[in-house]
Amino acid sequence: MNWLTKLTPPGVKSIFTKKDTPDNLWVKCPKSGEMVFSADLPGLLHVTPAGHHMRIGPDMRMDYTFDDAKYEEVATPEVAKDPLKFKDDQKYTDRLKKARAKTGDQDAMSIGVGNIRGIRTVILVQNFAFMGGSLGMAAGEGFIAAAEYAVAHKLPLVVFTAAGGARMQEGALSLMQMPRTTIAVQEMRENNLPYIVVLCDPTTGGVTASYAMIGDVHLAEPGALICFAGPRVIEETIREKLPEGFQRAEYLEEHGMIDRVVARGEMRKVLGDILAVLTQQSAEPCAEPIPA
Template identity: 45%
Template structure:
């Protein structure tokens, strides 16, 4: 009998687990590196009060930020075959999905809600970057189609808030197929003259940018959000030039006509309300 492995180690692991589960009191801002009280940071919707840096925000907190509290309806999306290509890199794709679902509690990288923004009905589709980088696979494509169909059925606006690294490589060509599928879904919405608003958050890149994310009636963006197709390093190596410091940031896109307005998180509900009031007159 080894008393270290049998007696000491289990107690040590229990202590470590207990410590790690305790509430984090302080976090460091990723931009200005100031220490922020965790509860204060959450109360400010994960925006640094010192420098205004917009950190990642959980889906449930963004829903609270935008939608009126009453009558929020969850819109389910049909489940898909997890791994039709039997894809494997360092580990199986099916195992990556299981890990992501356990970590986030979500089936995939999206969530659809039907509710109201200051009494303006809308369908809200949100991306969860913590689920495999918010990558777009078949489930995400199905969700965009479902969100568009729901908006048409309920005769209301569609608002999408992407946060994604692009197409999900583990699904190969099936992932790339979601680009035209999502564009067709949005086109059907536009044929009904229903508003389509995109709120670009950090990051919005790859196939997501090259499809549904940049064909909105109105393009809003959060401060400092990275928005682009290829990465900065890849572009610099291709064009053999040094790019501007704020290249692919939301403010840069605003200056070059790709974004209509950059809006801080605290003002988003008010701004979207004004847009909906105008577009739905």
């Protein structure tokens, strides 16, 4: 303790105490490296000034897509929590508890029903924050529940995909969800109901190999990674350098694998236009899109 500390009155020290700055006050843009004020992100739909589309959860996705952010939630079916009693460095049940505590969701899929420019629509959102959006039994049942709801109520289905692939902790049971979800899409087609896929960052593995690539229309957010195996795995396999932007949304659009890359600020308008054509309804006017 120095002499100045001894002379400082007790009450004065508390006035000048350094206040801690919240860790999440600023966010670094991965694209440009600039720091973005967190409070500005909701107004920008979580798109940085440089155009980087940040990953968002189901609540934000539905708020940004449905008219006036109004929608009804549809419960997803419950499934066996740990059918294989899987354990690696920790129990699968413990991983589920942590993911549920982190996201507030029971699993990776969330279903909402509301209007997109006045057209009643079912939206299914895959949450990458929940164990990488991995496709397991709960996710598969969630997809099927959304498709069945759409068929029962004669509504179009829009799916926002974001996944790292199948859930390894469920083994072959997770892989079984690929044909099951494909059959659910076929039921949509048999009932002449639109099935639109919006590919978000990242959409990979078994999700890309099933319901993510069999939509009537495929949209994607800018810069989204869309693939089965990632670029690093491919480069190590073929021992060659891949083209710039390989497997990104813009590259896939250029090569005909998706229909259009749509910025988040324009997504509701574009979806409304597509739904109006496919359902033969009139879409309500849409406000000016938020600039990318």
